[in-house]
Amino acid sequence: MGSEKTSVVKGKLSNLLSYDFFAVLPTTLVFVVLLIVPLITEFAYAFSTLTEPFSLGSIIFVLNDPLYLWSFIRTVIYIIIDISIKFLVGLIAAVALRQVKGYKILWGIFLLPYAMPLVPALYVWYCLYHPAWGLINYVARTTGLTSTIINFLGDPSIALYSLIWAHAWRFTPLWMTILLAGLHGIPEEYYESAKIDGATPTRTFFRITLPLIKRYLLLNATLSLIWTSGEFVSIWVLTKGGPANSTHVLGSYAYWYMMAGGNFHVAAAALVCAFPLLLVLMAIFFRILGWR
Amino acid sequence: MVEVRLENITHIYVTGRKTQTLAVKDINLTFPHASFCALLGPSGCGKTTLMRIIAGLNIQTSGHVYFDQREVTPLTPRERNVAMVFQFPVLYEMNVYENIAFPLRSVKVPESEVKRKVKEVAELVGVTHILNVHPSTLDMGSKQKVVLARALVREPNVFLFDEPLTNLDPLGRLEMRSKIKELQRNIKTTMIYVTHDQAEALTLADKIAVMDFGVVVQYDEPTKLYEHPKNEFVGFFLGNPGMNFIQGTLEDNAINFGEFKYDVSDVVEKLKEYGTEFKIGIRAEYVKVSKKPFKGAFKAKCIVSEHLGTSTLLDLKAGDKEFKAKLRITDVKEGDEVYVQFPKEKVHIFNKAGELII
């Protein structure tokens, strides 16, 4: 039908007693009171210190604190490696699963790590990583892979990466689902047409399948970058920022200043100074969303 | 180009463990070299399955598929060199030029050769002006043309169409029809066209295979199918409105329909072998109707009169027998008494089961 309809169902905000007003009121209240006000409060705290109401003291402190700088860098490392693991393992799993009979049931079972609660999932890796009675070290020793004990969470040089793996391990099944959903969404005719056009499986995958779901994957990848930048739980459960502060990220840095240090101003400043990173990632997200 | 021959093709879809559905039963068809044949039938009659078997997307449960004299069953779709146009345009995420060149690149054709062929085919189909455009911006008609070009570029043995015009608007459909017809004539290739729309089949195809429940009911030229349907299904399926079928019993040498009779003295011997119940079939446009009585006519009442500009469609009733007549210009209105006659040369006689006798 040519003409787009301007139905009365599409309400206007003008008539206050209308259904539309009452439907939108609660969420607007939630949005303003529970999201905008905290945002403003946070800026207020960031641009003040324990003593003066308006000062850049906290901001300057944070920007000069090497621990903050490293926390920022570690966050960036964290989100990039995290998405890479999730994407690659998820992709391999999705492509492999589609070839296997009864992949729907396996898909459900493989979602187990994502279905179980977050904290126990992290504790699993705490036990596996344990230098003394951890399974990984035990298997490595008995099969003679390495003679020395690998202290996954104790050795500052690898603690962060052990953290990232535990976190990525838990969320990979979600990414397997995202990829399967993407592959699933492509009509069968594309594969049949490719067969008729004589394309080999690999050429079909890279020249036809991936381009079709490229935008969809990039959207979800950016979303993962944004959400994981707020990561806190894996640090709090497994290393508490240790050893020797080598695994602090933005979230844990702010938490520890807020709770242990009792200094909300520095915590707020730490978070506010990370907003540029968030805004850049969100800008990327909206640009991809706007693509054809 | 190739002559496609199907030899007692049977195919059974096995879904889940037990459920088996018979899609196609013992089909024997030959699509002559460079002919344009249509597979016509209601949805679920097995026409698409047959096409997929020719393409090699499905391997038939039993029977043989020959391209000229070569058995192609073990070959993959690529090795059979078939081209297929689906219901919705299947275009890859690359510009029009790349889309058309894709099949050539899959078989490592030298780049200069690719360039020449794509240009030539784009010219033929009329998409030269949009070669470096991304397909998503094109309208449905142009998209199907690009798909057509991609199919043409490989000089396929056989062209398969799976209801390619369903998603086009009326104008685009008319244009695409003449384009396909034009292509078929000047590149002389075998084309097999699957559709449920009889008008499309009658418009395009040299020969039509009318299918129903997995079996080819009749395979012939359009006018032969229209004038001499093999059974009630074909008679009713083709033409709008479908052929009238009136049931009657044979009494000495005429078929009695209650209020009127139809003389069959010249063929009564032959009919006797088929028992006493018969159906006569006549197209609405061949029924003679007039307000004044005339020789050999019987009385009928007009219950509905529909004026359609080009003609008037009458619903006539004689006793409990109802049938339709289509006249050029008439002033017959609902409720009028009219005189009707079925011209002998336009009447077919079917047995009780609806199989054609005369």
Added chain:
Amino acid sequence: MEIRPEDLAKILAYVTVIIIGIIYLFPIFWAFLSAFKYEADIFNPAALIPTRLTLQNFFEPYFKPIFLQWIGNSFIVSAGATIIVILISVPAGHVLARARSKSYRLLSHILIFAYLFPSTFLIVGFTRLLGTLGLLNSYLGVILAYVAFNAPYVIYLVYSYMFAIPVELEEALLVDGYTKFDILKKLVFPLSFPVIVTGVLWTFMQSWNEVLYALVILNSPELMTAPIGMATLQPGESITPWGTLWAFSLVYSIPPLIVFYLLQQYYITGLMRGAIKAA
């Protein structure tokens, strides 16, 4: 014997599936098995499949009553947040999808923005706000946090699902003689059931697993949610009763696993829908 590419791909696929199965399923199996092991067997990695199992970790003195209270707290907080989120999100999602004027379209873009914004970055502002409202160390404080950070997603879910419901259906209701309030009851809630299930699953799971806000807002032991309580059994300082921790973890994992496997296909379709569609 020349292996056709398709068969090679098949073998490779099966091998990959097995490896991934080991990496992703074995650790969970091993961990939850520890809930039935004696303390000694846990510390002996060789005893992969222990010879003796026990249920002691599920009873006094290992399994303390406060554990059940913690799980109860988690339940109150998660269920509370989920109900509020659904009640305010479905109508909002419906109206925004039908929006005509610019203001609504702007509002929908802001909602997507809120959905993207990680909650961690508002922890200071939010807790100071709760402080001034006197809602610290209370169920309501945590519930408000979970509503604020989950509502945008559920609104977005309903908003995008509404485009699958033609406007004509609502107009037909009006023509039949109903008012616009009836549309919500007779049409929007019944028809968006799949999306509501996804919203419930999402909000419940997020709230059930959340740590930072619960940690900061709740500090008295009786009010703690399960994940926070679990941390007080923190390994490291003292010798942790690992058996107890895994027993507690098992009980804490039951609700999400049940909910997940019961509504699995909603869960998966929800995830598919949730993973922002390219279309």
Added chain:
Amino acid sequence: MVNVRLERVSKVYNGKKVLNNVDLEIKDQSFTVLLGPPGAGKTTIFRIIAGVEHPDTGRIFFGDKDVTKLPPKERQVGFVFQSYALYPHMTAYDNIASPLKAAKMSKAEIDERVHSIAEKLGISQVLNKLPKEMSGGQRQRVAIARALVRDANIYMLDEPLTNVDYKIRESMRIELKKLLRERGGTIAYATPDPQEAMSLSDYTAVILNGVVEQYGSMEEVYNRPRNVKVGFYFSFPPMNQYPGELVKVGEKTFIDTGSMKVEVTHAMDVLEKVNEKEFILGIRPNQIKLATEPVENPLELELETIVTEIIGSESLVHLKLGDGKMVIHIPSIRRFEPGERLKIAFNQKEVFIFSKATGELVYAPEVG
């Protein structure tokens, strides 16, 4: 039951004037067909009458009551949407009963009314089924039942047969015509198909891009189209139209379109009054015969076939005429291959003549 009148109704959507100063009256107890191509504004008119859409300017009257501001609830109209708009989660019974429940009718009366309308439409056996469990035809009948089950000021059907497979469309149309006649009341029926307009309507309103080009009895509009646009559209298949110039040869006068000369002496008395030189000739495809058939004062042409289009049991042959084309209608299946030459003829007295300047009808042939 009441007259429904639209006065100077206009509606703009996205900058496009969807309705342009529409004055239309749908007489009480009449069967009025709104004929026009998709997007011409037919649906918008129905939606404004039903109240699900407000006009930018103009007013709507039910009888002499101004209902422009009234919500749909208070207008009591029956509306069959083109997409049927059946509630997917309700059974056919509940769908049909919906307007009666909204009017708070007693359970018994609802039951009785729903079963009687279902009986008439032959859908009693699907009353407890959900829309997705029904065939297209059944869904359509449920939508019609929902509209007709109530006593409404006007029953509006928006292209009910468009998405029905054309093979069964004819029988559905006959059945619909019988049913709507029985129901009585004021009926408005929108369709893009000229044949439906011809077979169903008492009155026909031809609507082209938001303007009511002509309104009158069906015969009147078909035989005396007010202008070129109505002539072209209200004809199945569309009318062939050729601009041409008046030329005097001896005491005969012709209109020369460049590719053919048509004698119009018989229409001279009318043409002189208009004192214009340029005209547009209109010939309906079914007025053109193969040269083998008898035609009075014929104009014979031999043209080359472009393509033959077979529709149902009839054929449309597209022939090359100068740089344009001429479409002829043959009431049987005759396929002429592209390139084949064909001798055709038509009766020069049966030609429509429109003024080129205004497009208005100048001369219409007497009804043959």
